[in-house]
Amino acid sequence: MNPSPTFTTNQPQVAVLDDIQALETLIDQSVRHLGGQKYSVRQIESSLTYIFGVDTQLIEDETYYVVKVDGQLAGAGGWSRRKTLYGGNQAKAGLEDNLLDPAHDPAKIRAFYVAPHFARRGIGRSLMHTCEQAARQANFQRMELMATRPGQPLYAACGFQAIEPFDIVMPDGVTLPCMKMIKPLV
Secondary structure, eight states: OOOOOOOOSOOOEEOOGGGHHHHHHHHHHHHHHTGGGTSOHHHHHHHHHHTOSOOHHHHHTTOEEEEEETTEEEEEEEEESBSOOSOOTTTSTTOOOOBOOTTTSOEEEEEEEEOGGGTTSSHHHHHHHHHHHHHHHTTOSEEEEEEOTTTHHHHHHTTOEEEEEEEEEOTTSOEEEEEEEEEEOO
8 A cells, every 4th residue: 555645735825714614623633533542532522622722813813824635624733923822712711812022932833733634744844834934034033832742743853842741731620741842943
């Protein structure tokens, strides 16, 4: 059997509000399938309720990107010039999402998801490259992210260094082990 071809033709595009329904489906599939390889069913269900979801602020800021292959949403991810490090709308309800100072603060890499049947075909790397370029253009000197277990290999391959483990404790008491990672842009 031949390996899946590497993603090469469709480049990331800025996400728009009309992408939200497809993004919700992508997030659910990605978290359940790819996340399900590293987390328990209870952790997956809780994280979909309390953490993972669309962050419309990223779309409105035009710092969230989608990759479509033959018209199908294959992946999404973005960066932010705002304080929030992780979580969809439901995770940051009522919290301030202030702008960061590029001279002092790291840009945030946010909400990377790939459709399971498009995994390991270069989509995540393409999204990361787009995010890095945009963050550099916005004068950020470094980037940080909160990596889930399935995302850590991609981020490490893209040059991020693990700096500290971080457990996200959700309102129902379920814990999601993650890793805070950072990368210089200079």
